[in-house]
Amino acid sequence: MSSQPEHPTLLIPGPIEFDDAVLQSMSHFSESHVGPGFVATFGETLSLTRKLFQTTDPSAQPLVISGSGTLGWDLVAANLVEAGEDVLVLSTGYFGDGFADCFETYGAKVTKLSGPVGGRPQLPEIEKALKSKKFKVITVTHVDTSTGVLSELEKLSELVKSVSPETLFVVDGVCSVACEEIQFDKWKIDGVVTASQKAIGCPAGLSISMWSGKAVEAFNARKTPPASYFASFKNWLPIMRNYEAKKPSYFATPSPQLIHALHTSLTQILAKPLSERFAKHAEVSDRIKKIVTELGLKQVAEKPEDQAHGMTAIYLPETVKSTELLPKLAKAGVVWAGGIHKEIAPKYVRFGHMGVSVTDPNRKDVDKALDALQNGLSDLGYQKA
């Protein structure tokens, strides 16, 4: 039994429901951010982060910084790109577009390839773009939280390496890390940015990222200084290396409570093979998508191979409004999210299925949500055509 008070089950695509031990870690007594106890905890947390990203390359470098997932975009734009350099942004929704906006803030020249709503840019057009000019960085949103569109990383990386091997390959993994497979070394990824509050299952407030030796070298080779102070690799890299070596170090005060919670969640995640975790998310996602289809509903992500495994974005029947359905779900104790893709926002809803709601066999969150969906639609007069 959970020690948390009864509350609506949060099944949006992040923040997600938290394990009791993770939440209890948030109440850890106060510690010095440079004292031996906390330095050890932070150092271990950074080492656990390497395992989460399946990297054993000692030149890879994790960063864990107080901030939102969005801060990860600034890390890329302010450190890996200099003003006037070209970047190629693959967009599959709201978050790909935001990443492009962030690059423009820092003076990068952005070429954006967008899929159709619910789809993704295809390899031949990406290849054509990569051949058109020299890009410093290419970015892809692994799962765009606005559409539930999953991008394919391994083939994309192979393409980049064959057509434009100098280009840094950077992944926005905010809605994918810890629920979709990411092999940092094997897939030759140069950067993954993510956040604590999605499949990692730790409360919001941490920007978590992993950088290849090649990315760090590209940073070191900059002609101009980094374009941000709080998001500067120059300020953070020595600090993270010191923490991982269990040496006290200071640039800006970390949040001991959030780091304790992250340590707990990563320890739980890594107690089992990651492959099992990814398979479980895929199995539950497949079941959800099958029931959604049986109900006669379509997904925003049209093709099965483009569908994420930690969330489902579902088009509503024409006769049902999200402002009617979401309150029905809430009455049944289930919180889903509305749409946020500007072209289709009122027409769809989003169901997050990540973390303990999927992996903890004592939780019936997913069944409760599917029941609530069916009852809600039925109450609103919907019948499968």
Added chain:
Amino acid sequence: MSSQPEHPTLLIPGPIEFDDAVLQSMSHFSESHVGPGFVATFGETLSLTRKLFQTTDPSAQPLVISGSGTLGWDLVAANLVEAGEDVLVLSTGYFGDGFADCFETYGAKVTKLSGPVGGRPQLPEIEKALKSKKFKVITVTHVDTSTGVLSELEKLSELVKSVSPETLFVVDGVCSVACEEIQFDKWKIDGVVTASQKAIGCPAGLSISMWSGKAVEAFNARKTPPASYFASFKNWLPIMRNYEAKKPSYFATPSPQLIHALHTSLTQILAKPLSERFAKHAEVSDRIKKIVTELGLKQVAEKPEDQAHGMTAIYLPETVKSTELLPKLAKAGVVWAGGIHKEIAPKYVRFGHMGVSVTDPNRKDVDKALDALQNGLSDLGYQKA
């Protein structure tokens, strides 16, 4: 009795000891960042922040963003200053110097006035500098955590308004907000940046700031876009206004648990008149400084009027090393900090006395620390000359 497990009493200049109810708020069950419950909590928190800064001006604007206190510098440098504009930085230690570095990252032309170690720049030299050219912004570190030097805000503001009224007056209040008096409206302050983990008494992880209508106008009058994405006023101002109007809104995911803890700590602080809180911090600080002086020890902040009320930076006797004294204190269950001012780092230690350790009559933290200091010095063979 505290419900926290027994642990060393943290008396560094932040993070500080936390109240039980604040720590319990950190374990709040998961909520949607755009659901009505959390939106109300965040909106109330922003309104409480106005009270903490003693502002009733509706054109003033609070921001509460996931990040460290350091992020506040980026907020100033990326929004209120454009590349090539002049800023005047008054430095009283490590943190004034860091603020200057941050401005340079964003292309500002920095004039820095530094006090002698343990002192602060004086009004006549500040007046001379203000008359030498047009500064977009002047900044002052209210209390520099590296030295415990307190700066005087009201007279400084009067000087700025009389000599260079267009210059924005910005205060780094990381180590002063909630333990030193700050009258945002009356003292015509244009910006205060602070963090959650010092006298506010909430765990680290939040950048908290307040901006005058004049500062927002200066931002709106920029010729160039803001120079940061995550720290951009353009991205955050509409979000904060919406939250305070209890309307859901999204730019980057806030940390509901940290916001709940901040709500709890601000509610506790504002349950009594702020004047009592500041008087209590001054009273306890005076007592500490009296005992330190009676022990024959000198403070880094030499003159009484330059001494902060939430911390004390104490020079060690020549025969005592901080690497000997701090472990003695730790054995007695008290955690102090070493020095971080590069010119004098090994020669002094820092004692933080903010928040519940000062205001909660059930806590004997300060007495415990003073006893540990006297015993530690005595164990190390020190006798007052």
